[in-house]
Amino acid sequence: MGDIREQVKEYYSKMSIDNGGEMATHTCSCGTDSLPQYIKDVLAEIPEEITSRFYGCGSPLPPALEGCTVLDLGCGTGRDVYLASKLVGPEGKVIGVDMNPDQLAFAKSHRAEMAAKFYDNVELIESYIEDLSAIPDGSVDVVISNCVINLSPMKEQVFKEIWRVLKIGGELYFADIFADRRIPKEINENPLLLGECLGGAMYIEDFRRMMARVGWVDFRYMSSSAASIDNPEVEALVGNIQFSSRTVRAFKLPDTLEDICEQYGQTAIYRGGIEGCENYFDLDDHHRFFKDLRLDVCGNSCSYVQDTRFGKYFEIFGDRSIHFGPYEGCGNAPSVDGGGCCGGGCC
Numbered sequence: 481m482g483d484i485r486e487q488v489k490e491y492y493s494k495m496s497i498d499n500g501g502e503m504a505t506h507t508c509s510c511g512t513d514s515l516p517q518y519i520k521d522v523l524a525e526i527p528e529e530i531t532s533r534f535y536g537c538g539s540p541l542p543p544a545l546e547g548c549t550v551l552d553l554g555c556g557t558g559r560d561v562y563l564a565s566k567l568v569g570p571e572g573k574v575i576g577v578d579m580n581p582d583q584l585a586f587a588k589s590h591r592a593e594m595a596a597k598f599y600d601n602v603e604l605i606e607s608y609i610e611d612l613s614a615i616p617d618g619s620v621d622v623v624i625s626n627c628v629i630n631l632s633p634m635k636e637q638v639f640k641e642i643w644r645v646l647k648i649g650g651e652l653y654f655a656d657i658f659a660d661r662r663i664p665k666e667i668n669e670n671p672l673l674l675g676e677c678l679g680g681a682m683y684i685e686d687f688r689r690m691m692a693r694v695g696w697v698d699f700r701y702m703s704s705s706a707a708s709i710d711n712p713e714v715e716a717l718v719g720n721i722q723f724s725s726r727t728v729r730a731f732k733l734p735d736t737l738e739d740i741c742e743q744y745g746q747t748a749i750y751r752g753g754i755e756g757c758e759n760y761f762d763l764d765d766h767h768r769f770f771k772d773l774r775l776d777v778c779g780n781s782c783s784y785v786q787d788t789r790f791g792k793y794f795e796i797f798g799d800r801s802i803h804f805g806p807y808e809g810c811g812n813a814p815s816v817d818g819g820g821c822c823g824g825g826c827c
C-alpha cells in the first residue's frame with residue numbers, strides 16, 4: 481500500500497519538476513464539465529504556469545461558495561485552490577492538501593502572488609488524504625477533489641475522513657475516473673496505468689456500496705462522460721474496460737438521507753440569487769430547478785436544497801409528516817448512473 485503511494489508520488493514529481501508535465505494519456509486534464517462564465521473569468525486571472533500543470537478530470541467547483549471553508553484533496557499545483565480562493569471571498573478559507581512535496585512546493589511558490597491578487601485565505605498542507613488529522617471534525621463546508629481519489633490505495637478511508645471533516649449539511653463535490661467493472665490486479669498495479677488515473681479507477685457499483693457504508697446512502701452524479709485515453713498502447717493494456725469521468729455531489733445529512741427516494745408530497749422552488757445560476761439551478765444531472773418554478777421532490781432532494789447552504793435560495797412546501805411510500809418509479813436496485821436516486825418520478 482505504502483509502495484503504491486510512493487509510486488504515485490514519483491509519477492507526479494516528474495509532472496511538476498519537468499516542464500509542464502505531459503502525461504501519457506488524456507485521462508487527466510480531460511475536463512468534462514464546461515466551466516460557467518464566472519469561473520472562466522477567475523481562471524483567466526490565474527497564471528498560465530499553474531493552469532498548464534492542471535491534471536484534473538473535471539471542474540469540481542460547486543456554486544454558492546462565498547464564505548465557505550473549502551478543502552481540496554490532492555490539490556497538486558493549485559489551480560482549483562486558487563480558483564476557490566477567489567470564489568470563497570475574504571470571509572472564506574481554502575485548504576489544499578497533497579502528499580507530493582514537489583507539487584505542493586509549486587503551489588506554494590504562487591501563494592503570495594495569488595494572495596495579493598485574490599485573498600490571503602489559502603493554506604497548503606503536505607499530507608495524505610487518508611489521514612486528515614490536521615483538520616478538525618465538522619470544520620469544512622465543501623470538500624472538493626479533482627482526479628485524485630482513484631490514486632488512493634485506501635479509498636474507503638479517504639471517504640471516512642471526508643465525512644468526518646465535513647459539517648452537517650456540508651458537501652462533497654469531486655471529479656474522478658470511474659470504471660464499468662472491477663479493475664484486474666495487473667492493471668491496478670501497473671505504475672503507468674495507475675499514474676494516469678486508470679489503474680485505480682473505482683468500479684461504479686462498488687463505489688456506490690462504499691459510499692453507503694460511510695454514510696452516503698444517496699449521492700448524485702452531476703455529469704458523466706467517456707474518459708478519453710488517446711494512446712493506443714494504453715488502450716491495448718486496458719482492453720474492454722470502459723472508463724468515465726464523473727462529477728459526484730454528496731451531502732453529509734445523516735438524519736435525513738434515505739437509501740431510495742421516498743415520497744412526502746414535498747415541493748421546492750428555486751428563488752434565484754446564486755452566481756452562475758441566474759435562470760436555473762442544477763441539483764444533479766437530472767434535476768434542474770428553473771427559477772420560480774415549483775418542482776416535486778423526494779425527501780432526499782428536498783433535504784439537499786433545504787438543509788444545506790442552498791437552503792436560503794429555496795422555498796420549500798411540505799415536510800416529512802406524511803409519508804406516501806417510495807417515490808413512484810424509483811427503486812433501490814443498483815443503477816448504472818446513480819446512487820440511491822435512480823430514475824423515479826422525481827428523478
Ligand SMILES: C[S@@+](CC[C@H](N)C(=O)[O-])C[C@H]1O[C@@H](n2cnc3c(N)ncnc32)[C@H](O)[C@@H]1O
Nearest residue numbers: 534535536554555556578579580608609626631
Ligand atoms: C491527477 S493529479 C490532480 C492534481 C490536481 N487536483 C489538479 O486537478 O491538477 C493527482 C494529485 O493527487 C495527489 N495524490 C495522489 N494520491 C494522494 C494521496 N493518497 N494523498 C495525498 N495526495 C495524493 C498527487 O500527489 C497529485 O498531486
